[in-house]
Amino acid sequence: MTSPLRQLSALISSSVDVIEREFASQGLSYPSLDDFFDPTSHAEVFARVPVVAEAARLIVAAGGQLSALVHPPGLYVIERGITSFDAAALNVVVVKGIVELLREAGPKGLHVDHIAAKTRMDSAKLARVLRLLASNHIFRETSPDVFANNRLSSALDTGKSHTAHQASPMLRHEGASGLAALVEVQTGEGLKSSGWISDFMTSSSTATSHDIVNIPFNKGVGTELTIWQWWETPGNEYLKARFNKAMEAYTSQEQPEAILNGFVWGGLEPGSKVVDVAGGLGTVASVVATAHSGLRFVVEDRPSVIEHSKKFWKAHLPKANVEFEVFDLFGEQPVKDADVYILRNILHDWPEWHSVQMLRSLRNAAQPATKLVIMEHVVVYACEDTTEARAIPGAEGMVAGAPEPLLPNFGVAAHFSYLSDLLMMALLNGEERTLASFAQLLRKAGWKICEVHSVPGSVFKQIVAQPV
Numbered sequence: 083m084t085s086p087l088r089q090l091s092a093l094i095s096s097s098v099d100v101i102e103r104e105f106a107s108q109g110l111s112y113p114s115l116d117d118f119f120d121p122t123s124h125a126e127v128f129a130r131v132p133v134v135a136e137a138a139r140l141i142v143a144a145g146g147q148l149s150a151l152v153h154p155p156g157l158y159v160i161e162r163g164i165t166s167f168d169a170a171a172l173n174v175v176v177v178k179g180i181v182e183l184l185r186e187a188g189p190k191g192l193h194v195d196h197i198a199a200k201t202r203m204d205s206a207k208l209a210r211v212l213r214l215l216a217s218n219h220i221f222r223e224t225s226p227d228v229f230a231n232n233r234l235s236s237a238l239d240t241g242k243s244h245t246a247h248q249a250s251p252m253l254r255h256e257g258a259s260g261l262a263a264l265v266e267v268q269t270g271e272g273l274k275s276s277g278w279i280s281d282f283m284t285s286s287s288t289a290t291s292h293d294i295v296n297i298p299f300n301k302g303v304g305t306e307l308t309i310w311q312w313w314e315t316p317g318n319e320y321l322k323a324r325f326n327k328a329m330e331a332y333t334s335q336e337q338p339e340a341i342l343n344g345f346v347w348g349g350l351e352p353g354s355k356v357v358d359v360a361g362g363l364g365t366v367a368s369v370v371a372t373a374h375s376g377l378r379f380v381v382e383d384r385p386s387v388i389e390h391s392k393k394f395w396k397a398h399l400p401k402a403n404v405e406f407e408v409f410d411l412f413g414e415q416p417v418k419d420a421d422v423y424i425l426r427n428i429l430h431d432w433p434e435w436h437s438v439q440m441l442r443s444l445r446n447a448a449q450p451a452t453k454l455v456i457m458e459h460v461v462v463y464a465c466e467d468t469t470e471a472r473a474i475p476g477a478e479g480m481v482a483g484a485p486e487p488l489l490p491n492f493g494v495a496a497h498f499s500y501l502s503d504l505l506m507m508a509l510l511n512g513e514e515r516t517l518a519s520f521a522q523l524l525r526k527a528g529w530k531i532c533e534v535h536s537v538p539g540s541v542f543k544q545i546v547a548q549p550v
C-alpha cells in the first residue's frame with residue numbers, strides 16, 4: 083500500500099512533469115517567483131492554458147493537503163485561527179502604494195526605513211508586515227530589512243507612480259487590472275465585517291436572518307445602511323469607485339474565451355438581444371460583443387453605475403450595438419424581448435427571498451425561448467455529490483471529482499469559492515450556492531436548468547436555464 087504522503091507527492095511530481103514538458107515544447111521556462119508579473123508575457127499566458135492550469139490545480143490541491151498532513155495538528159489549527167492578519171497586512175500594502183514604490187526602486191528593493199519615510203509609517207512595524215507577507219511569497223526580503231517586489235506582489239501593481247498613487251485615490255486604479263482594488267475591498271470592508279460573522283450566526287436575534295441589514299457589514303463598518311446605499315453616501319465616492327473597479331478584476335483574471343466557450347453565443351441569430359442584468363460596467367457583455375458584433379446588447383444597472391458603463395463602452399467598444407437601461411433588480415424587468423439574460427455575480431449578493439424575487443421578475447419578462455445564463459462560483463461539496471443535480475447535462479465537470487487521495491473538491495485549490503461565500507455572508511447576507519441549491523432556487527422562480535458549463539481557465543461556472 084502506498085502511503086497518502088507518497089501518493090500526494092507522486093501527484094505533485096507527475097503534474098510538474100506535465101508543466102515542464104508543456105513549457106519545454108514552447109521553448110519556455112515556468113515563471114519564477116522572483117520575476118515581475120507581466121500578464122501579457124508568453125510564459126504567463128502559457129501558464130493559463132488548460133493543460134497547464136489543470137496540472138497547476140493538482141499541485142495546489144496536493145500541496146495543500148500534504149501541508150495539512152505533515153503540519154503538527156495543533157500548530158495547523160492555531161495558524162488558521164490567525165490568518166486574518168495576512169489580510170490586514172495586505173491592506174497596509176495596497177492602501178500605501180508599497181508595490182508601486184518598490185517597482186520604482188527596481189529589483190534590489192528598498193530598505194524599510196526608506197519605505198516607511200516615504201509612506202509616513204513606523205519603520206519597525208512596517209518591517210513586520212512586509213516580512214509576514216514575504217514569508218507567504220508576496221515580496222522578497224533581499225537582505226535584512228530590505229524588501230523588493232516579486233511575481234506575486236507585482237500582480238498588485240496599479241502601474242501608477244507612487245506619488246500619483248498616493249495623491250489621488252480616485253485615479254489610483256484607473257487603467258489597472260482591478261486586482262489591487264479587489265484586495266482593498268476584501269481587506270477593507272470585508273475584513274472589518276468578517277469579525278462579526280460569529281456573532282451574527284450565534285446570536286438568537288440574527289441566527290436565521292434573511293435580512294439585508296443588521297448583518298456583519300453593519301457592525302463592522304458602523305452603518306445602518308445596506309452596502310449599496312452606503313456606497314452612495316456622500317464621502318464614500320472613492321469606496322464606490324473602488325468596488326466598481328474591483329469587479330473588473332474578475333474579468334481580468336478570466337481568459338476571455340472562458341465567457342465565450344460555455345454557452346454557445348454563436349448559436350444566436352444575428353440581431354439577437356443580450357441583456358447584461360445588473361451588469362455593472364457591462365464587462366461580460368463587452369467580451370461577447372467583441373467576439374459577436376452582430377448581436378445587440380443592453381446593460382442594466384443603477385443610475386450612477388450606468389454613467390460609468392456608458393463611458394466604459396465609449397472607450398472600449400465605441401461601435402458596439404448597445405443600449406443602457408437604469409433599472410431596479412426587484413422592479414419590473416424593462417426588456418421583454420431578450421434572447422438572453424446574463425446574471426454574473428448577482429445572485430450571490432442576495433439571500434434567498436430577494437434572489438427568488440429578481441428571478442421571478444426576469445421570468446415574467448421572458449419569452450418561451452429566452453435563455454438565462456448565470457455566471458457564478460458553484461460551491462462543491464467536500465465529499466462526493468449524491469444530489470439530483472449530478473444528472474444535469476454538463477454537471478459531471480462541475481461536481482467534486484478530484485483523484486484520490488485528494489479531497490473530492492480539490493481542497494485548497496477550490497478555497498476561493500468557500501472564502502467568497504463567507505465574504506458574501508459578511509457583506510450582504512448573500513451566499514455562493516451549490517448546483518443543487520441553484521436548481522432549487524430557479525425552480526421556485528419558474529426556471530429550469532437545461533445545461534451547465536465548467537470552462538477551464540475560469541473560476542465562474544455557467545448555468546443555463548429556460549422558462550418552465
Ligand SMILES: C[S@@+](CC[C@H](N)C(=O)[O-])C[C@H]1O[C@@H](n2cnc3c(N)ncnc32)[C@H](O)[C@@H]1O
Nearest residue numbers: 310329360361362383384387409410411426427
Ligand atoms: C457584484 S456587481 C456585478 C456586476 C456585473 N454583473 C459583473 O459581473 O461585473 C453587482 C451589481 O449589482 C448592481 N445592483 C445592486 N443592487 C441593485 C438594484 N437594486 N438594482 C439594480 N442593480 C443593482 C450593482 O450596482 C452592481 O453593479
